[in-house]
Amino acid sequence: xxxxxxxxxxxxxxxxxxxxxxxxxxxxxxxxxxxxxxxxxxxxxxxxxxxxxxxxxxxxxxxxxxxxxxxxxxxxxxxxxxxxxxxxxxxxxxxxxxxxxxxxxxxxxxxxxxxxxxxxxxxxxxxxxxxxxxxxxxxxxxxxxxxxxxxxxxxxxxxxxxxxxxxxxxxxxxxxxxxxxxxxxxxxxxxxxxxxxxxxxxxxxxxxxxxxxxx
Amino acid sequence: xxxxxxxxxxxxxxxxxxxxxxxxxxxxxxxxxxxxxxxxxxxxxxxxxxxxxxxxxxxxxxxxxxxxxxxxxxxxxxxxxxxxxxxxxxxxxxxxxxxxxxxxxxxxxxxxxxxxxxxxxxxxxxxxxxxxxxxxxxxxxxxxxxxxxxxxxxxxxxxxxxxxxxxxxxxxxxxxxxxxxxxxxxxxxxxxxxxxxxxxxxxxxxxxxxxxxxx
Numbered sequence: 001x002x003x004x005x006x007x008x009x010x011x012x013x014x015x016x017x018x019x020x021x022x023x024x025x026x027x028x029x030x031x032x033x034x035x036x037x038x039x040x041x042x043x044x045x046x047x048x049x050x051x052x053x054x055x056x057x058x059x060x061x062x063x064x065x066x067x068x069x070x071x072x073x074x075x076x077x078x079x080x081x082x083x084x085x086x087x088x089x090x091x092x093x094x095x096x097x098x099x100x101x102x103x104x105x106x107x108x109x110x111x112x113x114x115x116x117x118x119x120x121x122x123x124x125x126x127x128x129x130x131x132x133x134x135x136x137x138x139x140x141x142x143x144x145x146x147x148x149x150x151x152x153x154x155x156x157x158x159x160x161x162x163x164x165x166x167x168x169x170x171x172x173x174x175x176x177x178x179x180x181x182x183x184x185x186x187x188x189x190x191x192x193x194x195x196x197x198x199x200x201x202x203x204x205x206x207x208x209x210x211x212x213x214x215x
Numbered sequence: 216x217x218x219x220x221x222x223x224x225x226x227x228x229x230x231x232x233x234x235x236x237x238x239x240x241x242x243x244x245x246x247x248x249x250x251x252x253x254x255x256x257x258x259x260x261x262x263x264x265x266x267x268x269x270x271x272x273x274x275x276x277x278x279x280x281x282x283x284x285x286x287x288x289x290x291x292x293x294x295x296x297x298x299x300x301x302x303x304x305x306x307x308x309x310x311x312x313x314x315x316x317x318x319x320x321x322x323x324x325x326x327x328x329x330x331x332x333x334x335x336x337x338x339x340x341x342x343x344x345x346x347x348x349x350x351x352x353x354x355x356x357x358x359x360x361x362x363x364x365x366x367x368x369x370x371x372x373x374x375x376x377x378x379x380x381x382x383x384x385x386x387x388x389x390x391x392x393x394x395x396x397x398x399x400x401x402x403x404x405x406x407x408x409x410x411x412x413x414x415x416x417x418x419x420x421x422x423x424x425x426x427x428x429x430x
Contacts, residue, residue, distance in 0.1 A: 015264045016231070022421035030402055049230045085421050086428025093420075101319035110400050110417040116424075155423060178430075179423045185325050187245055195426040199419045202325040204412050205308075206237035206300050208370060208394045209331075211410040213301025215393075 017058045021085055023048055024055070028078035029113075040071040087115050092153045094120035096168050097160030098128050098138050101183060105159060106133040119151045141168070148175035155179045162186040169196075232273045236300055238263055239270070243293035244328075255286040302330050307368045309335035311383050312375035313343050313353050316398060320372060321348040334366045356383070363390035370394045377401040384411075 027047050031039050041052035048055070059065050059077075062084055066072040082088055093116050095102050105111075106121060121138045123129055129140050139147060148156070156172040158165050158180060165184035172180060179195040182188050190196050242262050246254050256267035263270070274280050274292075277299055281287040297303055308331050310317050320326075321336060336353045338344055344355050354362060363371070371387040373380050373395060380399035387395060394410040397403050405411050 018425060019422065021425060022415075022418040025421060026415055026418065084425070086424040087421060089424070089428065091424060091427075099319070100315040100322070104314070104316035104319055105416070107315070108416060110415075111420065114417050114421065116420060154427065155420070179427045181419055181423055193430075195423055195430065197419050197423045197426075199416070200237075200241050200325075201320070201323060201414070202329050203237040203241060204396055204414045205326065205331060205370070206240060206302060206329065207234065208396055208410055208412045209301040209304070209306060210233060210236060210299070211412075212306075212369065212394045213304065215408075215410065 013061055017061060020048075020050065020054075020058055021081060023050075024059070025078065025081045025085060025087070028074055028081060031074050032078055036074050038071045039074050039077075041066070044072070090115050090117055091155050092117050092119045092151060093155040093157060094118075094122065094144075094148060094151075094153045095157045095159055096122045096141060096144070096172070097158065097164075098123040098125075098131075098133060099159065102157075102159040103133050105157060105183075106136065116155070119153060120147050122147075141171075144168075144171050145175040148172065148177055153177055155181065158182045158184050158188070160184060228276055232276060235263075235265065235269075235273055236296060238265075239274070240293065240296045240300060240302070243289055243296060246289050247293055251289050253286045254289050254292075256281070259287070305330050305332055306370050307332050307334045307366055308370040308372060309333075309337065309359075309363060309366075309368045310372045310374055311337045311356060311359065311387070312373065312379075313338040313340075313346075313348060314374065317372075317374040318348050320374060320398075321351065331370070335362050335368060337362075356386075359383075359386050360390040363387065363392055368392055370396065373397045373399050373403070375399060 027044060041055045044055050045052040063080070065077055065080060095105055095118070098121050102121070106118060111118060118134065118136055121133060121136050122141045122144050123138050124141045128138050131138050154177055156177050158168050160168050162184045165182065165186050165188055169180055169188045169190055173190055173194055180188070180190060182196060182198050185200065188196060242259060256270045259270050260267040278295070280292055280295060310320055310333070313336050317336070321333060326333060333349065333351055336348060336351050337356045337359050338353050339356045343353050346353050369392055371392050373383050375383050377399045380397065380401050380403055384395055384403045384405055388405055388409055395405060397411060397413050400415065403411060
């Protein structure tokens with residue numbers, strides 16, 4: 001679950017609705033892969049553990065989708081939800097910190113599928129600088145600012161140890177990007193104009209722990 | 216955001232409430248680190264982008280927490296939410312697939328903080344078997360079943376490529392564990408008795424994309 005630093009929502013959609021959109025997109029993508037043409041809100045609900053009423057309400061807040069008594073056309077709805085999410089805009093992204101996590105993220109095929117272009121990798125370790133991951137060359141973090149500007153990078157992924165995360169965030173903000181996806185387990189301060197999503201991997205494990213405890 | 220395969224909820228809490236618990240826990244942990252003793256539902260809400268009313272309602276569904284006009288005692292509430300989540304039970308966990316993602320997860324300090332014990336690592340690559348990550352030896356996946364039983368492993372983390380994920384899940388289920396945390400970008404089928412949480416990293420990036428698009 002993600003928490004953008006700014007709770008101000010665009011338009012009047014609730015934060016909860018917006019947080020569910022990527023889940024809808026993901027489920028539609030999987031349904032598409034399975035060759036499903038039409039999907040009901042009931043089936044979507046079953047796959048997501050969300051009530052069909054909630055799904056219909058969420059989607060209706062963005063426009064008129066689906067056909068009463070028929071369901072949603074998977075391809076069409078996926079395209080629409082993707083447009084709402086701003087996917088297919090071909091955002092340029094960069095990863096800072098090319099340790100194991102950074103390499104795993106750089107190799108993540110789904111980013112490409114979603115239309116994100118990985119255009120830069122940064123590290124400060126001389127042994128790592130100059131190597132290539134997924135065909136992208138690792139560059140010295142000290143050149144971050146000029147490269148972010150030059151390659152019009154809009155989203156930066158922070159995969160450095162906690163102790164360096166704020167410093168990297170400051171550099172990214174200074175370089176003028178618009179969003180930060182932070183994997184460092186630490187709170188990062190950024191101006192209100194920058195969107196930040198904190199990825200906390202312990203949330204998945206905590207959720208599992210709850211369900212096993214209470215099953 | 217996580218989607219346990221089974222939408223059946225323990226007791227009568229809504230799935231949305233349960234999904235928010237790890238977020239509350241995380242925010243309380245950060246507040247504790249900052250040395251904050253008492254926190255209001257307004258401040259929790261501000262940090263999470265959730266309304267104070269929702270927070271009070273969620274927490275009240277689990278018991279009587281906090282003091283009217285004062286707020287919540289951070290340490291106490293964190294302990295209580297941790298108990299509800301089943302943390303501090305010292306679950307034994309194993310990671311299957313010791314590529315970059317597996318190594319990053321094995322080194323993740325927060326698991327220890329949350330009371331998860333990493334007791335086994337598995338891979339099928341002879342070059343990886345026998346090496347150690349975070350003091351834990353990597354063992355051959357072909358011995359998975361006996362080791363999972365022997366070390367009473369309750370939670371398995373799947374960090375193998377998509378093509379191998381179902382096979383690994385079958386082995387884990389066969390070995391008798393209770394929960395699976397799946398990082399492979401593929402749908403895994405498990406019996407209803409096994410809890411599964413699918414981690415989809417593209418959700419974080421999609422969420423960021425939405426907020427940048429609509430800012």
